[in-house]
Amino acid sequence: MHYFVPKRCTESNKIMYHDRAQAQQAADQSLRERGAELWVYRCEYCGSWHLTHRDPRDSYRAVPLNQQLKPHSRKKGYKPRRR
Numbered sequence: 001m002h003y004f005v006p007k008r009c010t011e012s013n014k015i016m017y018h019d020r021a022q023a024q025q026a027a028d029q030s031l032r033e034r035g036a037e038l039w040v041y042r043c044e045y046c047g048s049w050h051l052t053h054r055d056p057r058d059s060y061r062a063v064p065l066n067q068q069l070k071p072h073s074r075k076k077g078y079k080p081r082r083r
Contacts, residue, residue, distance in 0.1 A: 009046045016048040023049035 006015045017023035020040060027038040030051070038051040 009043055009048065009050065011045040012043065012050065014043075014050040016043075016046060017050070018048065020049050023051060027051055 008014065009016055015026075017026065017040075020042075023040040027040055030036050030038050036053065038053060039056055040049055041052055041056065042048075043050050
C-alpha cells in the first residue's frame with residue numbers, strides 16, 4: 001500500500017503547495033473536516049505556499065531595540081522568598 005508523502009520545506013518543515021489556489025483549497029478542506037481555520041502565506045525561504053494557524057492581521061510587529069522590555073534587574077545576591 002502506497003501513501004502520498006508531500007514535499008516539505010527544509011526550513012519550516014511545513015507542507016509545500018505549488019500555488020496559492022492549491023494551498024487555499026487545503027485550508028478550506030481543513031475548515032470543513034476539522035473545524036480548524038488556517039491562512040495561506042508565501043514562504044520567504046523556499047518560495048512555495050504554506051498554511052498557518054496564526055491570523056496574518058495579528059502578526060508579530062517588530063519593536064525597536066530601545067523600546068523592548070528589559071528583564072527585571074535584581075541586586076547581586078538577592079533571592080526571592082520561597083512560599
